[in-house]
Amino acid sequence: MKKFAVLGFGTVGSGVVELFYRNRAKIEEKAGAPMELAYILDLRDFPDSPYAEKFTKSLDTILADKDITVVAECMGGVEPAFSYLMRCLQNDISVVTSNKELIAAKGAELLAEAKAHSCNCFFEASVGGAIPIIRPLHRCLAANDFSAIYGILNGTTNYILNKMLTDGMTFADALAKAQKHGYAEREPSADVDGHDACRKICILASLAFGKHVYPESVYTKGIREISLEDAAAADALDGAVKLIASVTRLADGRILPAVMPMFVPHENLMSRVDGVFNCVEVCGDAIDRAYFTGRGAGKFPTASAVMGDVIEASKHHKTVFSQYWTDAGTQDFVAGIDALESGMFIRFSEDADAEQVFTAVSEALQANGISDDTLSATTNACVIPEKMNRTTQDAVLKALADKGFAAAHWMPVMDA
Amino acid sequence: MKKFAVLGFGTVGSGVVELFYRNRAKIEEKAGAPMELAYILDLRDFPDSPYAEKFTKSLDTILADKDITVVAECMGGVEPAFSYLMRCLQNDISVVTSNKELIAAKGAELLAEAKAHSCNCFFEASVGGAIPIIRPLHRCLAANDFSAIYGILNGTTNYILNKMLTDGMTFADALAKAQKHGYAEREPSADVDGHDACRKICILASLAFGKHVYPESVYTKGIREISLEDAAAADALDGAVKLIASVTRLADGRILPAVMPMFVPHENLMSRVDGVFNCVEVCGDAIDRAYFTGRGAGKFPTASAVMGDVIEASKHHKTVFSQYWTDAGTQDFVAGIDALESGMFIRFSEDADAEQVFTAVSEALQANGISDDTLSATTNACVIPEKMNRTTQDAVLKALADKGFAAAHWMPVMDA
Numbered sequence: 027m028k029k030f031a032v033l034g035f036g037t038v039g040s041g042v043v044e045l046f047y048r049n050r051a052k053i054e055e056k057a058g059a060p061m062e063l064a065y066i067l068d069l070r071d072f073p074d075s076p077y078a079e080k081f082t083k084s085l086d087t088i089l090a091d092k093d094i095t096v097v098a099e100c101m102g103g104v105e106p107a108f109s110y111l112m113r114c115l116q117n118d119i120s121v122v123t124s125n126k127e128l129i130a131a132k133g134a135e136l137l138a139e140a141k142a143h144s145c146n147c148f149f150e151a152s153v154g155g156a157i158p159i160i161r162p163l164h165r166c167l168a169a170n171d172f173s174a175i176y177g178i179l180n181g182t183t184n185y186i187l188n189k190m191l192t193d194g195m196t197f198a199d200a201l202a203k204a205q206k207h208g209y210a211e212r213e214p215s216a217d218v219d220g221h222d223a224c225r226k227i228c229i230l231a232s233l234a235f236g237k238h239v240y241p242e243s244v245y246t247k248g249i250r251e252i253s254l255e256d257a258a259a260a261d262a263l264d265g266a267v268k269l270i271a272s273v274t275r276l277a278d279g280r281i282l283p284a285v286m287p288m289f290v291p292h293e294n295l296m297s298r299v300d301g302v303f304n305c306v307e308v309c310g311d312a313i314d315r316a317y318f319t320g321r322g323a324g325k326f327p328t329a330s331a332v333m334g335d336v337i338e339a340s341k342h343h344k345t346v347f348s349q350y351w352t353d354a355g356t357q358d359f360v361a362g363i364d365a366l367e368s369g370m371f372i373r374f375s376e377d378a379d380a381e382q383v384f385t386a387v388s389e390a391l392q393a394n395g396i397s398d399d400t401l402s403a404t405t406n407a408c409v410i411p412e413k414m415n416r417t418t419q420d421a422v423l424k425a426l427a428d429k430g431f432a433a434a435h436w437m438p439v440m441d442a
Numbered sequence: 443m444k445k446f447a448v449l450g451f452g453t454v455g456s457g458v459v460e461l462f463y464r465n466r467a468k469i470e471e472k473a474g475a476p477m478e479l480a481y482i483l484d485l486r487d488f489p490d491s492p493y494a495e496k497f498t499k500s501l502d503t504i505l506a507d508k509d510i511t512v513v514a515e516c517m518g519g520v521e522p523a524f525s526y527l528m529r530c531l532q533n534d535i536s537v538v539t540s541n542k543e544l545i546a547a548k549g550a551e552l553l554a555e556a557k558a559h560s561c562n563c564f565f566e567a568s569v570g571g572a573i574p575i576i577r578p579l580h581r582c583l584a585a586n587d588f589s590a591i592y593g594i595l596n597g598t599t600n601y602i603l604n605k606m607l608t609d610g611m612t613f614a615d616a617l618a619k620a621q622k623h624g625y626a627e628r629e630p631s632a633d634v635d636g637h638d639a640c641r642k643i644c645i646l647a648s649l650a651f652g653k654h655v656y657p658e659s660v661y662t663k664g665i666r667e668i669s670l671e672d673a674a675a676a677d678a679l680d681g682a683v684k685l686i687a688s689v690t691r692l693a694d695g696r697i698l699p700a701v702m703p704m705f706v707p708h709e710n711l712m713s714r715v716d717g718v719f720n721c722v723e724v725c726g727d728a729i730d731r732a733y734f735t736g737r738g739a740g741k742f743p744t745a746s747a748v749m750g751d752v753i754e755a756s757k758h759h760k761t762v763f764s765q766y767w768t769d770a771g772t773q774d775f776v777a778g779i780d781a782l783e784s785g786m787f788i789r790f791s792e793d794a795d796a797e798q799v800f801t802a803v804s805e806a807l808q809a810n811g812i813s814d815d816t817l818s819a820t821t822n823a824c825v826i827p828e829k830m831n832r833t834t835q836d837a838v839l840k841a842l843a844d845k846g847f848a849a850a851h852w853m854p855v856m857d858a
Contacts, residue, residue: 043730049587056584058766150582156729158574158582165573166566168472169749186569267631286464295735298714310748313572316736319711320729330728333585349470353524 028340030091031065034101037073037079037392038124038151041329042336043077043096057337058343064094085110089117092120096339098332099123103296108132115147117137120339124151124332128224134353140347148335148349149166153179153226153303156327157320158334159397161307164348165235172234174274176440179226181302181322182210182217183249183269187287188300191257191266197250219248220269220285228270230306231283232272237354239283245363245366247286256287256435257409265291268299281359289371289409293442297385313422369439370422373407377433380405383431390425395419411439443474444756445509447481450517451488451497454540454567456747457494458514458672458752461483473753480510501526505533512755514748515539524548531555531563536759539752540567540744546641550654550769557761563701564751564765568718569595569642572616572743574735574750577806579649579724580764586726588650590690592856595642597718597738598626598633599665599685603703604716607673607682613666625718635664636685636701643687646722647699650689653770655699661779665704672703672851675823681705682713686856702854704785711857783831785855786838789823791848796821799847810834827855 032039044301047064054061065088066080074267075081084405088094097114099121101107107128111121116139123129129136140147150160155429168225179185182204189200190299201218204210215220231239249269260267268290273283290297295317302320309315321327374383384403391398391410396418400411414422450453462469462479470477481504482496491497504510515537517523523544527537532555539545545552545565556563566576570593581778585857594600598620604614617634632638640662647655663686676683684706689699706713711733715721720738725731735742790799800819805825808815812834816827830838839849 044462045585050583050729052587053585056580058763157732158578161576161582162578164472165754166577166750167746168753169465169469169746171468295711295714298711310746311465312741312742312749315739316573316734318732318734321733326728329731330583330585330726333728334582337584338581341764342758347474348757 028059028061028095029064029091030061030096030340031067031088031094031337031358032063033067033097033099035066035068036100036102037325038328039066039100039333042332043101043140045326045329045333049230053333053337057340061340064091078367081213084276085113095120095343096120096122096336098336099125100332101125102127104128104131111136111147112139112242115143115145117247118143118145120147120330120343121136122148122335122339124328126152126225126229130228130241130365130376131304133229133232135161135349137350138352141350143344143440145343146339146346148339149229150335151328151331153229154306154318154320155324156330157304157306157318157322159230159306159318160233160349162318163230167308167313168311168348170312170335172211172275172308172310174272174309175228175230175234175294176270176272176307177223177227178268178296178299178305178323179223179271180217180269181304182214183207184300184304185217187249187252187257187267187269191261192256194254196254197252218250220246223269223271223285227273227283227285231273232351233282233349236351237306237359238351239281239360241418243283243357243360245284245286249287251435252287253410255406256373259404260371261407262404263402263407265409267437268296276361276365280359280361282365283341284363284366288438288440290403291409291411291442294440296440316392364416366438367412367413369409369411370419370436371407371409372423372433372436374427375434377406383408386426386431390422390429393425394421398423409439411442443509444475444477444511445507446477446512446514446752447483447504448479449483449513449515449588450487451482451484452516452518452746453741454748455482455516457741458748459514461742461749469749469753474500475578476758477756480507480768481557494689505529508678511759512536512538512752514752517541518543518747520544520547526561527552528555529560531561531673534559534561535649535715536561536563536755537746537756538564540748542568542638542641542645543617545744546657547645549645549648550767550821551695553766554571554768557766560761562755563764564755564764565645566751567744567747569645570722570736571738571740572746573720573722573734573738575646575722576649576733576765578734579646583724583726583729586667588691588724588727590688590751591646592686592688592712592727593643593646594684594712594715594721595639595687595738596633596685597720600716600720600858601669601718603665603673603683603685606668606670607677610670611739612670617705635665636662639687641683643689643699647689647697648767649765652692652767653775654767655776659699659773659776661700661702662679664677665703667851668703669851671822675820676705676787678786679818679821679823680798681826682706684712692777692781694831696775696777697783700779703738704854704856707825707827707858710856712856721785724843729844753856780832783829783856785827785829786835786852787823787825787838787855788842788849789850793822797826800848802842802845806838806845809841810837812838825855827858
């Protein structure tokens with residue numbers, strides 16, 4: 027008999043409880059042993075819940091039960107989640123969490139504590155909801171040298187960008203619609219300003235490159251500046267605007283994490299991931315690239331990832347070393363956005379003939395020693411896939427402005 | 443020190459050896475211990491290989507070394523691979539294989555032998571090449587009740603279908619091009635007749651539903667009958683023709699595995715997976731759906747999956763019970779193709795006005811009690827997403843023929 031507890035009976039926590047009882051036979055078969063949900067911790071009262079007798083308001087009750095092997099935290103926020111999980115680990119109890127804010131802020135500390143107590147801290151649900159990505163990254167793809175990870179890691183912003191294009195909505199209208207459907211919070215900053223995606227790319231970057239990357243080190247730009255015109259011009263140029271959270275390894279060995287809107291060409295599958303779906307592209311020397319796509323949030327999709335971790339933690343008490351990173355004590359290995367070399371999607375303030383646009387951009391590129399072989403243009407925008415450093419990008423923008431093609435907005439281009 | 447051996451020094455085997463030495467430091471970090479490639483078994487001589495002193499022609503040499511914990515089989519074919527791996531397992535050595543033919547034919551026997559000796563038989567590389575799918579299915583998604591799995595599991599046929607559409611090639615020309623590029627064998631039957639995809643869906647079906655599904659039980663139809671006209675009409679109707687290997691759970695509890703060309707609407711991400719890429723869509727009650735996409739073949743993509751398994755097998759000698767199925771002794775739980783209920787993509791022998799086509803199909807549907815709400819039509823084809831049983835499908839085809847719209851070719855429609 028494997029006994030576990032759930033902390034927090036909100037959307038995710040109640041999903042974990044429901045899913046466990048619904049699929050208990052299958053879950054126990056996979057775990058190779060009978061399982062029991064022994065406690066649910068929540069400060070609120072749920073007298074009418076079918077699980078009423080499982081509730082407790084005190085972590086001590088759970089810690090006092092020496093048969094508990096796993097605790098699943100679904101409370102959200104850094105505190106008291108962090109203190110609770112540290113206490114569990116100090117009592118040799120493995121922990122599972124869906125809490126990206128917690129892992130992005132305190133992952134290295136939790137992993138070190140887990141290692142010290144020969145147990146585990148699993149967090150598959152913290153990135154990409156239902157999508158298996160944490161375990162595939164450190165286990166299945168363990169033989170790879172990773173060069174980059176790209177992700178659509180926030181379903182709310184992906185829904186908004188999609189609505190702008192398909193329904194011709196402004197950002198404000200699409201946001202209002204997302205709020206009406208419950209996809210966006212009333213205070214939408216964590217989503218639309220990129221902070222949520224930032225936490226998730228911190229987790230993936232830390233896992234892939236072995237050192238904790240803190241959210242404060244990551245250039246983060248949201249989608250507030252994206253206009254209906256950007257979305258339409260991107261579509262005309264065979265691509266889509268997506269909020270991309272990425273981390274790339276630079277030639278000097280540093281890594282460059284960033285969250286920002288990018289032009290994604292339709293040759294890249296990620297451009298086709300729409301609505302509230304998330305997608306992660308992993309680039310490694312052996313696999314070339316692999317994509318993981320699915321529902322990035324929601325009660326049962328997230329509960330699926332939590333429960334998968336609970337099963338794994340029930341089976342293997344020994345620390346899984348491949349899912350491990352440390353606090354390097356410095357963020358010197360993290361490069362700033364000025365180090366980014368990328369192509370450019372440029373939307374101009376005024377319309378012109380598409381051929382004129384092409385010619386003007388072509389000349390601006392040639393003047394800066396950049397090939398126009400892969401350039402494409404429409405009446406109010408262009409896509410330059412060739413990678414340029416920041417200085418060259420600025421020079422190209424200036425050359426275009428001098429020709430009367432002032433940029434209204436530009437964003438980096440993702441690799442095809 | 444963890445010692446392992448590689449059986450077979452062909453494309454995959456040599457890829458495993460090269461990848462191990464290239465990324466050895468990272469691999470040992472993930473394995474949590476130093477690793478040594480102790481032997482390479484091949485009947486051929488490789489006197490000029492940098493690994494020349496590792497070669498042996500005899501399995502006994504490997505079995506005699508009591509420090510060997512894992513053997514990776516990359517020989518292909520059922521024999522002698524099966525006998526070799528059984529002998530390894532009987533000596534308490536875990537085995538890893540990239541061999542789909544072997545697992546589709548003998549998976550249950552190998553898994554039982556592994557269990558009996560408290561070691562493992564891993565086969566991540568046998569389906570989807572570089573794509574992590576086996577471990578995500580039985581571990582990360584372990585809390586799900588699976589309803590269906592769909593896959594583009596053969597890169598050669600996906601490349602051919604793609605070329606027919608993008609370059610307007612006939613099947614024969616596209617096949618010749620695939621052979622020229624080395625994507626297709628000179629004897630292409632295993633790919634184009636669906637046998638390769640069939641073996642892979644047998645493996646996924648066995649794993650997801652717990653009982654060995656044998657290739658002989660699976661309706662298998664390849665892509666030889668797909669014409670340029672089919673590809674073009676599918677495109678005009680906002681979808682693509684793909685060779686889909688699938689398994690769905692029926693209402694009566696049986697499962698229905700099949701390999702056949704299907705019309706995949708563009709709303710489904712799988713329609714966008716082109717060229718030699720593979721994709722697996724997993725449907726479960728908690729996740730809704732998740733997609734896994736990547737390179738389905740090739741030296742290093744396959745080696746990545748093999749090496750990931752070798753690392754895992756080196757770390758955990760205890761049998762992983764969640765990756766297990768048995769031979770049910772019967773295939774009664776497997777339904778035949780007549781049980782399939784699906785929508786229809788129909789291409790007609792002759793062109794007509796698109797409105798006329800729509801009206802004719804609409805009437806044929808109504809006469810059979812099927813809604814035309816989701817029907818779409820073009821000058822020489824239509825897509826009916828509504829699911830129908832075989833009898834209704836035949837009645838609709840007959841009603842259309844009676845109206846002068848004889849079907850040149852039809853295929854099932856995949857869910858959006």
